[in-house]
Amino acid sequence: MRLSGKTAVITGGTRGLGRAIAERYLREGARVVCAARNPYDIKEVIDLDPDRCAYLPVDVTSDQSVDALMAETVDTFGGVDILVANAGVSRDGRVDRLALDDWRDMVSTNLTGVFLCTRAAVPYLERSDAGRIVTVSSSMATRVAVGAAGYCATKAAVEMFTRVSAIELAPRGILVNALAPGILDEGMGQQVTANDRIWSKYRTRLSLGRPGTGEEAADAAVFLAGPEASYVNGHVLEVNGGLLWS
Ligand SMILES: NC(=O)c1ccc[n+]([C@@H]2O[C@H](COP(=O)([O-])OP(=O)(O)OC[C@H]3O[C@@H](n4cnc5c(N)ncnc54)[C@H](OP(=O)(O)O)[C@@H]3O)[C@@H](O)[C@H]2O)c1
Secondary structure (H helix, E strand, C coil), X not given: CCCCCCEEEEECCCCHHHHHHHHHHHHCCCEEEEEECCCCCCHHHHCCCCCCEEEEECCCCXXXXXXXXXXXXXXXXXXXXXXXXXXXCCCCCCCCCCCHHHHHHHHHHHHXXXXXXXXXXXXXXXXXXXXXXXXXXXXHHCCCCCCCHHHHHHHHHHHHHHHHHHHHHHHHCEEEEEEEECCECCHHHHHHHCCHHHHHHHHCCECCCCCECHHHHHHHHHHHHCHHHCCCCCCEEEECCCECCC
């Protein structure tokens, strides 16, 4: 019960990795807000413990929507102790063909969304006795992936945003770290694992020879939000099964 008594806001908490983190945080005793534009089937998770889990709508690209999310979380659970800035999108396209709308989607969700959520959460997190922000990056922040310039660039920016925020917010009692998964058999990683041709290329680059599970990445998100990470700040924790990728 590492997160007992804590309230966590998880953006993109309705599907994929965010949902896996929500389920894991619930098992660790946290109160959890699963926030996204659509609820999908998140009721299944809420039904595990309706007193400790709620869905709240948010569009992380909108400052008003993000501000409202934090205020509604406080109304629902009394405060915010942990922000998991997980919502993200990936749009493929080589640089000479990538549509401007796709580029804007990635920048506004993956980067501006992390900034808006961080900014809105700080006033609440500093009232916590252990405020934590876990941003979600990717192994692709530091590796070249053809056709993914927009995604790689936004995740690289998230990592530097994380490092600067960590230094700025430490005096206010808030630790900021990034979780950088490799290829998960969950969420957008399934675009890789479900396609035999693409997966056969990537599998040889994974020293463990398999994708990670949402649960394995969620374990790291528990660590970064929990008491064992009390002296970890500005760190990027890769959870990628030993990814060999230049
Ligand atoms: N799965 C992997 O293999 C992998 C690997 C490395 C990093 N990651 C990172 O992990 C994070 C989650 O990815 P995933 O694979 O779980 O993706 P996913 O299954 O596509 O889920 C994305 C989540 O983000 C939400 N979202 C998207 N745009 C949003 C917006 N504007 N406002 C609020 N919520 C929004 C989605 O809900 P709505 O569309 O309803 O809003 C959904 O809940 C992302 O940051 C991704 O880059 C994933």
